[in-house]
Amino acid sequence: MVISLDSSKQSVKADPTSLKEPRIVRIALTTLSLLFLFIFLVMPLAVIFISALRKGLDVYVASITESDALSAIQLTLLVAVIAVPLNTLFGIIAAWCITKFNFKGRNLLITIIDLPFAVSPVIAGLVFILVFGAQGLFGEWFLNHDFPIVFALPGILLASLFVTVPFVARELIPLMQAQGTQEEEASVSLGANGFQTFWHVTLPNIKWGLLYGVILCNARVMGEFGAVSVVSGHVRGLTNTMPLHIEVLYNEYQFTAAFAVASLMSLLAILTIIIKNIIEWKTAHR
Amino acid sequence: SSSDSKGNAETVNLLNVSYDPTRELYEDINTAFAKEWKQETGQNVKIQQSHGGSGKQGRAVIDGLPADVVTLALAYDIDEVAKNRHLIDKGWADEYADHSSPYTSTIVFLVRKGNPKNIQDWDDLVKSDVSVITPNPKTSGGARWNYLAAWGYAAKKYDNDKLKIENFMKQLYGNVQVLDSGARASTTTFTERGIGDVLISWENEAYLSLDELGHDNYEIVTPSMSILAEPPVAVVDKNAKHKGTEKVAEAYLDFLYTKEGQKIAAENYYRPRDKEILKDYQKQFPKIDMLTIRDFGDWNKAQAEHFSDGGTFDKIYTTN
Amino acid sequence: MTLSQHTTTPTKRKKITVLPGFKLTLGYTVLYISILVLLPLSTLVWNTMQLSWADFWAVITDPRVVASYKVTFGTALIAAMINVIFGTMIAWVLVRYDFFGKKLIDGLVDLPFALPTAVAGIALTALYAPNGWIGQFLPFQVAFTPLGIIVALTFIGLPFVVRTVQPVLENVGAESEEASASLGANRLQTFTKVIFPELIPAILTGFTLAFSRALGEYGSVVFIAGNMPMKTEITPLMIMTKLEQYDYAGATAIAVVMLVASFVILLVMNTIQWLVSRKYTV
Amino acid sequence: MSITIQNVKKQFGDFTAVDNVSIDIESGELIALLGPSGSGKTSLLRIIAGLEQLDEGAILFDGENITNIHAKERNIGFVFQHYALFRHMTVFDNVAYGLKVRPRKTRPSKKEIRDKVMTLLSLVKLENFADRYPNQLSGGQRQRVALARALAVEPKVLLLDEPFGALDAKVRKDLRRWLRKMHNEFHVTSIFVTHDQEEALDVADRIVVMNKGHIEQVGPPEEVYDHPNSPFVYDFLGNVNLFKGRMQNGQLVNGNFSVDVPEAETTSEAEAIGYVRPHDIHIERTKTFDDAVQANIIYIHAIGPIVQIELHRDDIDEYLEAELPKEQFRALELKRGEQVYIRPRQLKVFIPEDFSI
């Protein structure tokens, strides 16, 4: 989503009552929307937290500090720490390339960047098995060199990278397109080089959008299940990420623990939302 | 091997790739084996566990999951591992006693407390008002035993009249309301979601459900006839050789056949092969008339006939 | 994400040659995307080619697989349409009305982006199972029926529509609406004739994204679907099934079908959008 | 239709955008609302249109209070600064919109709509553009479509918010002439907002000069231009030279010279400012008037019928601007750098109440 960088929005926007729907329509629409959101978003969230805390705080804490849970958290964080910067860098570079230059095949490139949105996570996982699996394209080579890709960190990383490739780029492209290139041109005409221009002019202008893209990318990296499930190998305490660990717990009938870890991830989601709101607020009040 | 000479400080890692319902079993086995191994060799052994659908696990090993041993639900899955990339030596099934299957189980019914639908045998599952839960045999190795058990019962009942058997199976699966992808998911559906009157389940899973989810809510019904489920084990020779863990891997599987190993299996509701131990747990394991996979030829045959594309299972859903 | 607004980029873009790094950034972008996306995806096709055409055809037209297409496309379509209706409505309410807790609600819309799909699947199943919080009050069964799939897909697709429509709605000129009012149109006429046409490209984009995401969704659906062959089995699950049976060629064949479908849908929708917006966007 | 604006007040939060404004507009008049940015022109126009609600006061159309009547029932044509054309409709559909959305019983037939729209399009000389989309038109063409669209509903009142604000200087000039002609043909009571004094002076029957939410002056262009009743209006309506000085015995003393200020005879010892338009500065080569002061020609800008001359006064180190017809300029044979004598022909003195001007 685009954060509305709306400091430029007309402050003189009208709010005449004659342009509003009848009160009854307004109330109906609002109620319906809230109801929908309540059923589809609030209730699932409530299920997670209530189930997680059903057996009390002790069980909750124990569930998320148990060693397999901790190693899952560690792995997830590790993947995020590597994948997010890589995709962020890619996002910035791709957005720069796409918005600051006009070239043939530009739209095709955007579509390809979009593609991972539309590819099933199962397929995303599968393709890496096909490339790096022992029977895959390069599998033999990596195997012989004792450098496992799939069923190890690199595979999980690749799958996570794949599914989150578009996030930062997609966030930045419309933003940078809307901002145009004039400030950059001004910078160049004042004698700044490319890096100075990017650092002093472009980056400050996109920083909130960038941060938002990073947050979303991060959330998705941490939360990815399908693709990672295919390439993980599910080795307890070794290649289980948090979502996989949740599944494991769930399969062990440890529902409370499963929901406890899930609630941790939901907290992350909520944190994301809070940060996003702060971002929007900051953007609006600058 | 090299690890022996280096002495105590060294820890050897062993990866056991197993299927879903063996989590609790191997948790106990691993602790016991590690202790024993330490005593015997002074070496620390850390056994890492991977669980998942049996087929998925076999595939993962083929694709490079560096398992030292595989302990799967079906011989078929190990056959696949053996076939592809020759990870396992051909005669693996005869490496260990009892077709390399140190413990067994059988297929039973889990019903709700008081058995409200009065389900006693396979015939009751095809009644129109009975709702059945069982996993998808295509994605769950364990569920293939379920399927074969039912098939075996019908074969006997209808004297191998293929049409009638298929009809019976069709009715049975027609009663299946949720076809989860794995055994554990089915159990959850039956217990947590409250769906279905009966869960077709491995005996050990049924007992575990009682333990984990309450004796007050469910009871186990043993059908008149079932199948001897023989989950096999094997050392993944190529991997073990590569990692230099052959010895400990073999010892690990050997351990399953020891008295201690057998006892642990029995305590986790797997039927031990060891006659004496089985006797000790007699109460737990009622005697049932049991078929074996050999009644179906072998796994390759069973797989081809029943579970491959266009097999009898597919027919249940694609013809009417 | 914002979503293929690239179809509506201004045509009069200045070609910049003074800004540095064109070759470098383009090279990096293409290389990265090739290694990470294109090369892996191409192995799908490569693997499929191990099948003869007849085998390929047999795999992808197997009745269960065909049934899974129907389930997948049907539920994804319905979910995307529900999202279009409610997503647009929610975007409208969030942009136009003030009410207590609006910021919070606004933030909540992103939840499905951030929540692991498996967790969502488990939570939704718990809610909609016949003995669940919501399920027990419903006269019909939701979980383990196609309805359940629709619920899960609606959940994961909601933010796509809201987040594409919202910014456009914010920028739909108040003046257009005022012009309409001053020309004597009532509120409904203003909405259907002036505001809605402006939203169409964004709604189409949101729809496309929600739809194509729903086509591929696996994690949340397997928990709630029931996975009954011919009834509630989705295509990604069919791919998984093939894999569990060591049938790589079959799995990739179906995957190729899905990939082509997603790509064609993206392309068709982008084209429609382009046709719609080309006429009147500057 | 006559419009009466009675003591209208509009606040945004603490800020008073329109402050107790009253105007009487006769039927068929063309009124310009002129003022700097933020002076409340748009707000007032929108209040008249019913697009904005007022806090106090009333709006009367033909004596009838319509303050609480909904915008869509006021029968007003509104032309927006940025045209606000419907982007997804053709020119034809844009113009037809107001007729198409009428309730069925008052809606003209398809053919009637078609005829009407085509008549209007030919009026604005766009009959060949009926099938184009707004983005295929130039700015001036778009503005004409906006006008045709507003006229299609046969409004009794036409309101235009900076109708030419977004256009090129040349196009602007053409369109404002054209607006006058349209107005003369249709005789709809029209109010248009502008911050361009030339535009207001050129087109309007009467000008309403606004400043900070209130009205500074209302009157015909000549009156407002020639007899501004406040320094603000003086300054806003054209170039002006300021003679800052002191009042002494009914005379404004400024540097070497002093002028009689009959209207302020009694004022004494107060700071005062004399306002002189550039064309009211008299220039001579030799000192014929006693009170003429000496100045240097710094810059001559001799294009078109009027020559602009920048001068520097030696006595008090200030700059002045003078304008004179080209013929007179030729007769005087003025050159850059030369010394001349100047004298204000007409001078309006305002005595600032506070010294904030």
Place this chain on the structure above:
Amino acid sequence: MSITIQNVKKQFGDFTAVDNVSIDIESGELIALLGPSGSGKTSLLRIIAGLEQLDEGAILFDGENITNIHAKERNIGFVFQHYALFRHMTVFDNVAYGLKVRPRKTRPSKKEIRDKVMTLLSLVKLENFADRYPNQLSGGQRQRVALARALAVEPKVLLLDEPFGALDAKVRKDLRRWLRKMHNEFHVTSIFVTHDQEEALDVADRIVVMNKGHIEQVGPPEEVYDHPNSPFVYDFLGNVNLFKGRMQNGQLVNGNFSVDVPEAETTSEAEAIGYVRPHDIHIERTKTFDDAVQANIIYIHAIGPIVQIELHRDDIDEYLEAELPKEQFRALELKRGEQVYIRPRQLKVFIPEDFSI
């Protein structure tokens, strides 16, 4: 620094935006690039700045070919139409930017930067606004910051793309005077783009009139205004009356009257158009000249020093516009509806090559 533009050509796809343009600009000149929208002004300016690459031709600074020199090394100050200020930097930081990004060895010290920036800010009268952000400034203030920023790097050439395009009429007028003063002080070779002919005439030393990518005319304001060498320039540089007619024996025949056209003596039987500026229309009450024709006064606009009169010619049913100084107007005692005699004092005839004008 002198600038030489040699046969510059720029294409966008099939479209030629700048077509074989050559101009010589002397050091210290203030040049206006004037032309309608889309005529290629911005493109040319950007080519000079190095922001756009040219397809053919060369740019020379002081005789040195800099065509292939990167924008950042051309030592140019560029002022963008919409200012392009760095939004996240204060006014101070904006102005200091060009100095701060210099390579370490040529970068002034912090104090030097500070002093320089404050000097510039006081020059543009914004010394009290150093800590504000651009969005806290008015349009005119922003434009001045943009100018200060461009001047901070001590450019040899200053390029301004419609520097006042986005400003109010009043503010525009103030700023253009101010630009002239700045230019006079700094004596930097400056080129500014505008589509406002008044602005160009008012400010520039020389005007380059562009149309459809090529140059129509180059010259000082008076020359371009008084002796346009094409109908386009005539029309674009001010109001003009068209006398459409035929050439007969070296005379333009138009309705009841005919004028000698010495420069086209030989042309005969061709369509021709005479161009007359409104202030070159002579008005008299009684027919003193033979070739005067009769006209009706339709509208009088008598504000300021110049009176505009709209007339309708009886002989050929056409409208005319005339301008005369107020004094003359008073002397003639003209009234709306009266009949007068008119005669073009000066008339320039162009014989269209095709009839597309």
